[in-house]
Amino acid sequence: FDVGSFVANLVFAASLGPSPEVHAMIHAAWVTYVGATTPLKSDNAATAEMLQLACGFCGCELIRRIVGAAHVDDLEKAPEAIKLTAEKTALAIGCRLVKGREGIGSIDALLAIVQEEVGNPAHASL
Numbered sequence: 001f002d003v004g005s006f007v008a009n010l011v012f013a014a015s016l017g018p019s020p021e022v023h024a025m026i027h028a029a030w031v032t033y034v035g036a037t038t039p040l041k042s043d044n045a046a047t048a049e050m051l052q053l054a055c056g057f058c059g060c061e062l063i064r065r066i067v068g069a070a071h072v073d074d075l076e077k078a079p080e081a082i083k084l085t086a087e088k089t090a091l092a093i094g095c096r097l098v099k100g101r102e103g104i105g106s107i108d109a110l111l112a113i114v115q116e117e118v119g120n121p122a123h124a125s126l
Helices: 003-015 020-037 044-067 080-103 107-118
Strands: none
Touching: 003 020, 003 044, 003 080, 003 107, 020 044, 020 107, 044 080, 044 107, 080 107
16 A cells, blocks of 8 residues: 555544544654665655655545545544534545645655644534
């Protein structure tokens, strides 16, 4: 699986509520992926491009798993209000990653998007 798909699954976990542990896992996954796939003297531009591609794929996966037939079990099993909030959050993150992937230059920028959307009261269900 692509790192974008893996990160999408972690973002789904984050969409259920603030979780420093999930943010740390996303960061660690990216650092490990970059370390395993790039040469010792890696080009920062190439690494940034790889992150942008991964963010775009992650965003597509988030959207696909909400609007498509292959839903996320953890969200499906959550109480309705939590599920709806998590789905709105994941869709918002997915849209931001797809539309703004070229502006994401670091893993910290990705994590900031996740944190902003998870804490966004507009996603809360009534």
